[in-house]
Amino acid sequence: MRLIDIFTTASGNMFRSKLRTTLTIVAIFIGSFTLTLTSGLGTGISSYIDKQVGNLGGKDVLIVQPIGQGPGSDSGPKAYDPAKKTSATAFGTTTTALTDSDITKIKSVSGIRSVEPNFVVVTDYIVGPNGKKYQVSANPYVSGTKVELATGDQVSNDVSERQALLPVDYVPALGFANNEAVVGKSVTLGVTDGNGKQHQITAALKGVQQKGLTNSGGMNTNEALTQEIYRTQSLGLPKAVTNNYQALLAKFDANASPGQITHLKDELKKKGYAAKTIEDQIGTFKAVISGIIAVLNAFAVIALLAASFGIINTLLMSVQERTKEIGLMKAMGMGGGRIFLLFSTEAVLLGFWGSLIGVGVAEVVGRVANHIVTTTFLKDLPGLQLLTFPPISILAIMGLVMGIALLAGTLPATRAARQSPIDSLRYE
Amino acid sequence: MPAESPVISGRDIIKTYGKGDGQFTALRGVSLDVKAGESIAIIGKSGSGKSTLMHLLALLDKPSTGTVSIDGQDAGRLPGRTLNTLRNKKFGFVFQQFFLNGGASVLENVILPLKIAGVHGRERRRRGLEALRQVELEDKAKNKAKDLSGGQKQRAVIARALINEPQIIFADEPTGNLDSATGAHIENLLFNLNKRHGITLIIVTHDEDLARRCDRQLHIKDGVIDVAPRPRRGVRL
Numbered sequence: 001m002r003l004i005d006i007f008t009t010a011s012g013n014m015f016r017s018k019l020r021t022t023l024t025i026v027a028i029f030i031g032s033f034t035l036t037l038t039s040g041l042g043t044g045i046s047s048y049i050d051k052q053v054g055n056l057g058g059k060d061v062l063i064v065q066p067i068g069q070g071p072g073s074d075s076g077p078k079a080y081d082p083a084k085k086t087s088a089t090a091f092g093t094t095t096t097a098l099t100d101s102d103i104t105k106i107k108s109v110s111g112i113r114s115v116e117p118n119f120v121v122v123t124d125y126i127v128g129p130n131g132k133k134y135q136v137s138a139n140p141y142v143s144g145t146k147v148e149l150a151t152g153d154q155v156s157n158d159v160s161e162r163q164a165l166l167p168v169d170y171v172p173a174l175g176f177a178n179n180e181a182v183v184g185k186s187v188t189l190g191v192t193d194g195n196g197k198q199h200q201i202t203a204a205l206k207g208v209q210q211k212g213l214t215n216s217g218g219m220n221t222n223e224a225l226t227q228e229i230y231r232t233q234s235l236g237l238p239k240a241v242t243n244n245y246q247a248l249l250a251k252f253d254a255n256a257s258p259g260q261i262t263h264l265k266d267e268l269k270k271k272g273y274a275a276k277t278i279e280d281q282i283g284t285f286k287a288v289i290s291g292i293i294a295v296l297n298a299f300a301v302i303a304l305l306a307a308s309f310g311i312i313n314t315l316l317m318s319v320q321e322r323t324k325e326i327g328l329m330k331a332m333g334m335g336g337g338r339i340f341l342l343f344s345t346e347a348v349l350l351g352f353w354g355s356l357i358g359v360g361v362a363e364v365v366g367r368v369a370n371h372i373v374t375t376t377f378l379k380d381l382p383g384l385q386l387l388t389f390p391p392i393s394i395l396a397i398m399g400l401v402m403g404i405a406l407l408a409g410t411l412p413a414t415r416a417a418r419q420s421p422i423d424s425l426r427y428e
Numbered sequence: 429m430p431a432e433s434p435v436i437s438g439r440d441i442i443k444t445y446g447k448g449d450g451q452f453t454a455l456r457g458v459s460l461d462v463k464a465g466e467s468i469a470i471i472g473k474s475g476s477g478k479s480t481l482m483h484l485l486a487l488l489d490k491p492s493t494g495t496v497s498i499d500g501q502d503a504g505r506l507p508g509r510t511l512n513t514l515r516n517k518k519f520g521f522v523f524q525q526f527f528l529n530g531g532a533s534v535l536e537n538v539i540l541p542l543k544i545a546g547v548h549g550r551e552r553r554r555r556g557l558e559a560l561r562q563v564e565l566e567d568k569a570k571n572k573a574k575d576l577s578g579g580q581k582q583r584a585v586i587a588r589a590l591i592n593e594p595q596i597i598f599a600d601e602p603t604g605n606l607d608s609a610t611g612a613h614i615e616n617l618l619f620n621l622n623k624r625h626g627i628t629l630i631i632v633t634h635d636e637d638l639a640r641r642c643d644r645q646l647h648i649k650d651g652v653i654d655v656a657p658r659p660r661r662g663v664r665l
C-alpha cells in the first residue's frame with residue numbers, strides 16, 4: 001500500500017465511528033488548548049519582563065555595593081561595625097556607604113570603564129504650567145536604558161542641560177494639553193536642602209515615559225539634573241555625609257561575554273564588593289514566574305496524557321471492530337508493518353486534529369483575553385501581551401501532541417499488526 | 429485446460445493446534461496436487477479440516493510438518509514479504525461472509541487488493557469498474573456496500589477477488605449465505621471464470637451439488653483425504 005493510500009485510508013477510517021472519534025479529539029483538544037494557553041502565558045510574561053529589563057538599564061552596567069548589602073544578598077545580617085559609615089537608602093534600611101575612595105578602587109579593576117555614583121535624590125514636588133504642585137520621585141537615568149516612551153526622546157547623560165522625562169499621568173495633572181505638548185517644555189522641581197530650606201530647580205522635558213513594572217512612579221532625570229538635585233539637597237550637610245553612596249554603577253564593555261562578566265564580579269568580590277548586573281537582580285523574579293509557568297505546563301501535559309489513554313481506548317476498539325477487515329487485508333497480502341502504519345497514522349491524525357483545533361481556539365481565546373486584560377485591569381502596563389503565541393512554540397506543541405498520540409497508538413497498532421489473518425477472519 | 433505441472437502441491441501436510449493436553453490435530457498427513465485451470469472442491473463436514481487445508485494452500489498459515497509448494501517453490505522457505513506479494517498477485521479470495529466495508533462504496537471495496545498492491549488511483553478505478561462489469565454490478569459502483577442485497581454483495585466480493593487477475597480463486601462456502609437461486613447465479617459466475625479465463629478454482633464447501641460441478645472432489649474426513657467416498661458422478665481422478 002502506498003503512503004498516500006495509507007494516509008487517506010486512515011483518515012477515512014477515523015470517521016467511521018464519528019462520535020467516538022469526536023470525543024477523543026475533544027479530549028486531545030482540551031489538553032493542547034490548555035498547553036497552548038499556559039505556554040503562551042509564559043512567553044508573554046517573560047517577553048514583557050525582558051522588555052522591562054531593557055527599561056532598567058544598559059546591559060553593560062554592574063551595580064556595585066559592599067558585600068552583604070542590597071537585594072538578593074545571601075549572607076544574612078551583618079554585624080555592626082562602628083568604623084564603617086552607614087547611609088539611609090531609598091528602601092529605608094541602613095547600609096554601609098560607599099565613598100569616593102571606593103570609586104577609585106573599583107576603577108582600578110581592569111575591564112571597568114567608568115564608575116558613577118548611584119545618587120539617591122529626593123524631590124518634594126513638581127509644578128507645571130497650571131501652577132499646581134504634585135509629589136514626585138526621581139530616578140537617576142542610566143545611560144543606555146530604553147525607557148518606554150509615549151512620545152519624545154530619551155534623556156542624555158552627556159549634556160549639561162538638566163533634562164527629565166515626565167511620567168504619563170503627570171501630563172494632564174500639570175496642565176499640559178497632551179503628550180506632544182510636553183516635549184521641549186520645562187517644569188520646576190522643589191528640593192529641600194540640609195538646612196530645611198526649599199530650592200527650585202528647572203528641568204527641560206525631553207519626553208513622556210510610559211508606566212511599567214520597573215518605572216512605575218519616578219521621573220527619569222539625566223545626570224546633570226540628578227547632580228544638581230543631589231548638590232542642592234546636600235547643602236548644609238556635613239561633608240562626611242554628602243559623598244556617601246548606597247551603590248555605584250560600574251560600566252564595562254557592552255560586548256563582554258558572560259564569562260568575562262563573571263570574572264569581573266569575582267575581581268570585585270576579592271576587593272570586597274558585591275556586583276550584580278540588572279539581569280541578575282531581575283533573575284529571581286523571572287525564576288519564580290518560570291516556575292509557575294512550568295507547573296501550569298505540567299498540568300496541561302497531564303491533561304494530554306489523560307487524552308492519550310482516550311486515543312489508546314478508541315484505537316483498541318477500532319482494532320477490535322475491524323478484526324475481520326484487518327484479517328482480510330492481511331489475506332490479500334498487506335504486511336504487518338503496513339497495518340501498524342495504518343493504525344499509527346490514524347493515531348497521529350487524531351493528535352493532529354485535536355492539537356490543530358486546540359491551538360487554533362487557544363489563539364483566538366488568547367487574543368480576546370489579551371484585549372480584555374490590556375484594556376481593563378492591566379491597562380497601566382502598556383506593551384504587555386499577556387499571551388503570546390510564537391509560531392515555533394505552536395508547532396512544537398502540535399509536534400508534542402502528535403508525538404504523544406503516536407506513542408499511544410503503538411499498543412493498538414501492534415495488536416492489529418500481529419493478528420493472524422485466519423483468526424481474524426474466523427472472528428465472530 | 430489443465431497444464432502439466434501443478435500450481436499448488438501439498439506434501440504430507442500435518443497441522444496441529446495448541447500444545448500438551450489441549451493439542452488438536454486438524455490435518456493428519458494430506459498430499460495433493462492442484463493443476464492450473466482445474467476446479468477442485470474440498471468437501472467435508474464441519475470440523476473435518478477442510479477450511480484448515482484451504483488456509484494452508486492459500487498460504488494464510490503454515491503446516492506443522494510437510495510442505496506446500498507454489499509453482500514448484502516451497503512456500504515454507506519464502507520470506508513473509510514474498511508470501512504477501514504472492515497472495516496479493518496470484519490469489520483471489522471469496523468467503524462465506526462477505527467482509528465488505530459497509531460504509532465505503534462498492535468500488536472502494538472492490539479495489540482494496542489493488543490499493544494494497546500500490547496501484548495508482550486512476551488505474552485502480554479503471555480496473556475496478558472492469559471487474560464490476562464482469563459481475564454485472566457496474567451500476568452499483570458508487571453505492572454503499574451495506575445497501576446491496578446478499579447476492580449483489582457476493583458478486584462484489586467476486587469482483588474484488590477478480591480485480592488482480594489472479595491465477596487461483598479460493599472460495600470458502602461461497603454460496604453458504606445465499607438463497608438457492610442467488611447461489612446458482614454466483615456458482616455460474618465462478619465456473620464461467622474457471623472456463624473462460626482459466627482461473628483455477630478451489631472451493632471449500634459442504635454442498636454436494638456445488639462440489640459435483642467441480643472437475644475434482646477431495647473429501648476430507650477427520651483430517652485425511654477420504655479415498656473411498658460414496659459414489660459420485662462426473663469424477664475424474
